[in-house]
Every structure is written in C-alpha cells, then in structure tokens.
Amino acid sequence: MRHPRTRTLLFSVVPVLILLLPVLVFALDAAASNGKIARNVVVAGVDVGGMTTDEAARELRRVVAARADRTVEATVGDVTFPLRPADIGYTAAVDEAVDAAMAARDRGFGGWMRSFSDPVDVPLAVEVDAERLDEILREWEDRALGEPASNGGLRLVGTRVEIEEPRDGLAVDRESAAEAIRALLTGAEIDAVDLAVVPQAPDLTVDDLRRAAAVVEEVVDAPVTLRNTTKGFSFVFEPEQIAAATRIELDPDLDPPVRITLDPAVIAELVEPRRAEFEGPPRNATYEVDRLTETVTIVRGHRGTEFRPEAVAEALLDAALTTDVGIFPMEFGPEPEITTEQLAAYGPLRKVSEFTTYHPCCANRVHNIHLMADTIDGTVVWPGEVFSVNAVVGQRTIEKGYKRDGAIIDGEVQCCDSQANIGGGVSQYGTTIYNAIFFGCYEDVEHTPHSLYIKRYPEGREATLGYPHPDVKFRNDTAYPVIIVNEYTDTSITVKFFGNNEGRECTAEKSERFNYTEPRTKYEPNPNLAPGEERVVSKGSKGWSVTVTRIIKYPDGTEKREPYTHHYRGNVRKVEVHPCMMPNADVPCPLPVPSVVGMTTAAATDALTAAGFTVVTSEVAVTDPSQDGIVQSQDPTGWADEGAPITIVVGVYTPPPEDG
16 A cells, blocks of 8 residues: 555656656757757748758758749839849848848747747848849830930030930839839749839939030130140141040039040041151160261160050040140150160260271272171170171171172182172271271170281281171170271271270280291192193292280280281192192093004004003005005094094005006
C-alpha cells in the first residue's frame, strides 16, 4: 500500500513540470536556431525564418534575379508597354534586408511565443537607374501621348537666328511613376501598373528664347580674328564660318538659358589649309658660323607646337562674345633634344684649326669633293662622340650625284670601270679633314694614307677614303662641341674646326725617308713576245717609309708625342711577257720550231717530230736537180703549240724532155 505522503508529492510536482515544459522547449528551440533568422520572418514575400544569413541572402538573390528577368506591364494612357526590370537597372539591397531580418524579432521567451502566431514583414529596398528609367518614360510618352511639352528651340539659317516657340504638353508624373514601379518590383504578386499622366508646362518662355537668341546673334554678328604673336600667325573667321561651327543647346538652368559651343571638327577643317604655318615638331638649337668673321652664334631652338581644335573653338567663342579679337591658342609639345640653354652652357666657341689642299680645276673629282664637302658642312660632333666620314656621307653612288674619276686600284691610278671610281678623288677631302683633326689636337681614331705618294698632299700626313673602308674618324675628346665648316673654290678645299680644344697646341715633325724598297713588278701579257722574252714598259719607282709625329702641347706645359709611320709602295714596274709566262698562267708555253729549210724530207721530218710537232708535206717544182727532195720552205717558223702541224714544202725536180 502506497504511502499517502508520496501521493501528495506527486500531485505537487506534476503541475510544476507542466509549467516548465514550454520553457524547456524554448531553450531547446533557441539552442537549435542559434545563428539563424527567427521563425515567421518574411522579406518581400519570401519566408526566411530558420535560415542562416548566407542561406537567406542566396534565396533572396535568386528571387531578385528571377524578378529582374521577368516581364511586367506598365500602362501610359491607352497604351501598355512591356518592362523588363533588368533593363532599368533593377537592384535590391539584399544584405541590408537580411541584417534587418536577423534583428527583426525579440529573441526572448515572449518573442519566441509570438513567432508562432505573428509574422514579421521586413521590407526589401529596391532601386532603379533613374536616368535609364527617365529615358524609357520619355520613349513611352512619345509613343503613347504624342504631345510632350516643348521648350521650343533656336536654329541658325545662315547667320540669322530663328525661334521655335515653346508649347504645353502631357507627361508621365515622374514621382508617382517611380513609386509605382518600385512597388511593382518589390513583390512577385504584382505584374502590372498604371502610370499617372499629368499636364506639363515647358521650362522656358518666349522671352527666355529671345534672350538666348540674342547671345547666339552676338556670336555670329561679325568676323573674329585670333592671333598668335609667338608664331606670327593670325586667322580671321568670317560670320558664315562661325555659324557653320555653332552648336546650340537650350538649358533652363542657365541664364540666358542657352549653351553655345563651336564644333572642333568644323574649326579643324577651316584651319587645315594653313596648319603648316604654325604647327611643327620641336626644333633643336643649333650653331651658326659667320664665314666672314669666323664667329659662332647660337640659333635658338623651340618646343614643338600642336594644333588643338578644341582649344581654338573655345578661344573663338570667347572672342566672339567679347571684343571679336583673341589669342590663337597653340599647345606646346616637349622640349627639343638640344636646347638653347644647353648650347649656351658650353660657352663661346672659336676656330680651333684650318687646313687647305689644292687641285686642278673642273674635273669630275672636283665635283665629287664639293658634293662630299656640302654633305658634311655644318656637322656638329658632340663631346665624346666619334665622327666618321663614311657614316655621315654613306656610299658614294651615281644616284647621290657622284661621278666617275680616277682611283688607286691594284697599286696604280685607274679609271673608270670599277665601283671604286664612283666618287673618285674624294680622298682629297679625306686628307684635308684629317689635317684639320691633326692640328685641332683631336683624337685620331682611324686614318689610312694612300698606298702611293701623291705630291699635292703632305707626305705621311694624309688620308685616303673608300667604302666602307678606308675611313677617316676622330673622337671629340674635349668637353665642348666641334663644328665642321667646309669651304671650297674651283681649285681648293678647306676644312675648319670650331670648338674649344681646351688650350692644346699641335705641331708636326717629319722624319727623313727610310726603309727604301724595290718597286713591285706587275706582269702584263703580250702574245707577240716569245716565251722567256720580257719588255719593260715602266721602270716604276722605289717605295719608302716616313714617320710623322704629332706633338701635342698642353696648357700646363706638358707634351705628348704621337708618331705614325707609313710605307709608300712606289710606282709599279710594268713588264710585258708572253701569256704563258704570266704568274699563275694556266696556258702552256709554245715550243720553238726547228728550222728545217735545206734538209732532206726525211731529216726535216725527224727533226720536227723530235721537237713535238706533226709534219704536213707539200711539193713544189724546182729546176735545180740538187734541190730535188730538199725542203724549200716551212710554215710556221719561230714558235708553235706542241703537236701543231708544221707544213714543209719539198722541191721536186723533173728533167726537161730530150730534143727529138
């Protein structure tokens, strides 16, 4: 039998447990939904209760994307238009809505209890592209209403301004339309909306347009002159030209309500024929040498100038609205590579050296010398730079104007079938500039004297030219530029160097001739000579060596000696020989033909055969019985090729008939 006290305890505990059960369920539910949106929370018709923030955001973005891609309807007047939300930049503030949903309900026991019966609606803020929406509304107005308000207009007929008066019209009420479309896009259950149409007055009056027209008339009422004193350039724009470039835009926010611009493309077309007068690349500062006074001045450089039609259009409009005179603007480009200031920093330059050589007048070689001198004249060699005649002039060609003349080829002067003959004679310029280098005390990089001595040049102190070598090169081993100036007459060429050789002085010292050598022998073929026979055509002359020393004296009194030894070969000794005796001859020498006249036929045949020839016999009648069977003549005599036929003519005696 159960004890009465136990029964009493049970009756006391059960009600308490019943009361604690909801609390226990709340605790368990709260633990399970920790980090999730509370039950019965709805965002724009989407139940997001029980979702994490990431889950809710994904679901809302899916819904928003679907709504953006659907087609809804908007009615303006009597016309209904399809509208795809994505086309007006429809977006939704999903992250903000999810945050609001997370905080939408009290997380306490009371809020938990209400979540079973009271839903919480969280708004989803949506936005559209206002400019794109306005474009679509204007399009709908044009198609559905056909009577939009107009601010009127201005247009130029020639230089006369015509006014189109403003008028009233109908329009979609923008504010209510925006609200209606946002509501349409917020929920899935709405798919059509009627947009309110209201009367619309223009923003401008006739008086506004008249004031605007007065401004336009001021722009085109007279010629406008733009000047640029820097370039010495001016341009007059006639009223008709200005009118052709004028673009008019009414703007109610301005006073007067007009925005005037000039079309840069039209301005560019007008100015183009004279563009070269003021536009150009940067120009380097240069040196100019007065050939009479032998003084050096600087010709100023300048930055490049560029034509900017936009800037000219603005300047033209400003001038047209004021004094009808203005500045022609130009945009300056980068500084030139060589500026006036850079040249001025070198200080004054003077003549450092000068050398002249002489020649007879008027041959092709003189033309070539002058052409090379003109090409090099005025060249500036900068500090540290190596100057090369061939690099500046290039190969001498007929196309460049060079003519054929004599050149030293294979040890003697020849003309005029070789490529070397084109530009023949320019070595005289090479000798002249080399001596300017020599006495200017600049570093000799490359020079080659002639192989033969030419009397009009300084012995051992001269230079020949060819292409690509021999060349004449020097390094400007000073801190100052060198200017090469060339002058010539019909009988002379002069090269002058202007610069600052830092106080050096140069003199020349020449040795006696030494190391004499016999002339080189040149053999020439002469088939009329017998093998082994020689005929001296020219005796030639001996060669010799000579040393020229450049003595450089520096401002501190020290000296430097630079000896240069060259060997002249002398004139060639010419000797004629039979072709078979030429060096490296590839033809055999002929053999001497024995003289067999007076021999018997048998003896003559044996002698010729033994000498390496074949024998051809013919006969001739003789009257002397002693000449019967004797060789009367032979052909050829002297020399013949081995195996050649030698014809012998043998006498045949026939006794006279007896008298009967």
